[in-house]
Amino acid sequence: MDFDDTPDEAAWRASVRGxxxxxxxxxxxxxxxxGRDNVPAAKASQACLYEGGLVGVTWPVEFGGQGGTPMQQAIVDQEMARAAVPALLNLIGIGMCGPTVIAHGSEDQKQRYLTRLLRCDDIWCQLFSEPGSGSDLAALRTKAVRDEDGNWHITGQKVWTTGAHIADYGILLTRTNPDVAKHKGLTMFVVDMHAPGVTVRPLRQMNGGADFNEVFFDDVVIADGERLGDVDNGWRVALTTLMSERVSLGGGGTDIGLGVDSVIAHTAQRISALSADRQALARQDLGRAYVASLGIRYTGYRLLSAISRGEAPGPEASAGKLAGTVAARAMADLAVRLIGDEAVYAKTLDGEGTWQHMQAVLPGMAIAGGTDQILRNVLGERVLGLPTEPRSDKGAPVRPSTTGGQQ
Ligand SMILES: Cc1cc2nc3c(=O)[nH]c(=O)nc-3n(C[C@H](O)[C@H](O)[C@H](O)COP(=O)(O)OP(=O)(O)OC[C@H]3O[C@@H](n4cnc5c(N)ncnc54)[C@H](O)[C@@H]3O)c2cc1C
Known part of the structure; x- marks a missing residue:
């Protein structure tokens, strides 16, 4: 990959920066x-970027996008980070829900939802995880049953739903057939988060925020026209969402998480004041953090190169998310160790909060969108070709059986 901007890219960068x-x-x-602390301001910020053609750059023009290239999108991301523009409020909508609607939605759904999503008229969330199914997502139990009019009745519970408390719509993965292998009886819908029977309860996190929610569905009615993909084919639809999520979290050509420059800027003076032996250890840690941050950047570029060549991101996209999380956590730990008490109030150069806040946020990154352990399984099995994990429930139906089947 050539790391310098081509003339076209340089022109695009100049117009974005302008x-x-x-x-x-x-x-x-x-x-x-x-942004979730001040929704009107965050909505206005995204709408302003949308008016400038800087949201959903790669999306088709007819749905509000620019029909642009992944490289143009990466340049927008880089310029937003450079100018400390807040992350888009509807990031989950743009990164995960929108691509799922584009790939599996009807023409009517695309027309009704996509432009409004990009402009942040509607906020979206992703309703996948349940109390008993996170990593083992296909074991989920939220039930969708069809009535004689063709409408679907939803009953069950989701958890860890980011942004559900401010969302207007969500993509909802449900069980429509409990009697077949667990991956085969799922169906995806678009759900109106303001529909009767939807209850959202916020959860408090260790970093002080309340971005997550429990969401309860009590006989919520969804029209069949809100189905995404075929009945019982929801796993295929969910894979589109999950891969979009890993690419989105994995950097896709930009630096993710914490910039090492920020760590260096805050710790340089502290390091010089240390005794010689502690200084040597701190420098080694910083060197490791620097190498890791380059690793993230180049893994992101590799992914971006593949996308630019028109290749669908494969399981190696998982490597970007894994590398980014591990490196960002190491950097935050190092910074807090070196900065000491000041970490409670000193803000990172490129982040939204203090160093201590950053240290408390990052463990969540090692869980969201596939835990570190699950991503290592993906890399082992699907990239390195290692033997697969033993999966005793593979092919078994989800419905509890009176003869001692899967629970
Ligand atoms: C910041 C954040 C945002 C999130 N946002 C959303 C959202 O918007 N929508 C949504 O639906 N969900 C969301 N989630 C939930 C997230 O997808 C789940 O937490 C995640 O999939 C893990 O599931 P779990 O919490 O049930 O843990 P479990 O799956 O129960 O895992 C517990 C532990 O066991 C390990 N483990 C499990 N299976 C294996 C295995 N086969 N091999 C090795 N180790 C294993 C895991 O790595 C983990 O350490 C979010 C989570 C976080 C932290």
Whole structure:
């Protein structure tokens, strides 16, 4: 890959930078806090970027996108990070829900939902995980039953749903057939989060925020026209979402998580003040963090190169997310160790909070969108070709059996 901008890319970068500079006041500052704390301002920021053609750059023009390249999108991401523009409020909608609607939705759903999602008229969430099924997602039990009019009745519970408390719509994975192998009896829907029977309860996190929720469905009615993909074929639809999620979390050509420059800027003085032996150890840690951050960046570029060549991101996209998480956690731990008490109030250069906040946020990254352990399984089995994990429930139906079947 050539790391310099081509003339076209340089022109695009200049126009993106120009738009951001011109609208700086409307866009807000990511160091001022989490967008979910001030929804109207975060909506206005995304709408402003949308008006400038900087949201959903690779999406088709007819659905509000620019029909652009992944490289153009990466340049937008880089310029937003450079100018500390807040992350898009509808990131889950754009990164996960939208691509799923584009790949599996009807023409009517695409027309009704996609442009509004990009402009942040509607906020979206992803309703997959349940109390008994996270890594083993296909074991989920939220039930969808069809009535004689063709409508679906949903009953069950989801958990860890990011942004459900501010969402207007969600993509909802349900069980429509408990009598077949667990991956085969799932169906995906678009659900109106304001529909009767939907209850959202926020959960408090260890970093002080409340971005997650429990969501309860009590006989919620969904029209068949809101189905995404075929009945009982929801696993295939969910794979589109999950792969989009890993690419989105895995960087896709930009630096993710914590920039090592930020760590160096905050710790350089501290390191010089240390005794010689402790200084040597700190420098080694910093060197490791630096190498890891380059690893993230180049893994992201490799992924981006594949996408630019028109190749679908494969399981190696999981490596970007895994590498990014491991490196960002190591850097946050190192910074907090070196900065000491100041970590409670000193803000990172490129983050939304203090160093201590960052240290408390990052363990969640090692869980969201596939835990570190699950991603290692994916890499072992599907990239390195190692023997697969023993899976005693493979092919078994989810419905409890009176003869001692799977629970
Ligand atoms: C920040 C954040 C945001 C999230 N947002 C959403 C969201 O918007 N929507 C949504 O649906 N969900 C969301 N989740 C939930 C997330 O997808 C699940 O937490 C995740 O899939 C893990 O599932 P679990 O919590 O049930 O843990 P479990 O699957 O019960 O795992 C527990 C532990 O066992 C390990 N483990 C499990 N199976 C294996 C295996 N086969 N091999 C080796 N180790 C294994 C795991 O790695 C983990 O350490 C979010 C989570 C986080 C942290």
């Amino acid at each position: 738009y951001i500079t011109e609208h700086r006041d409307q866009l807000g500052d990511r160091r001022a806090g989490n």
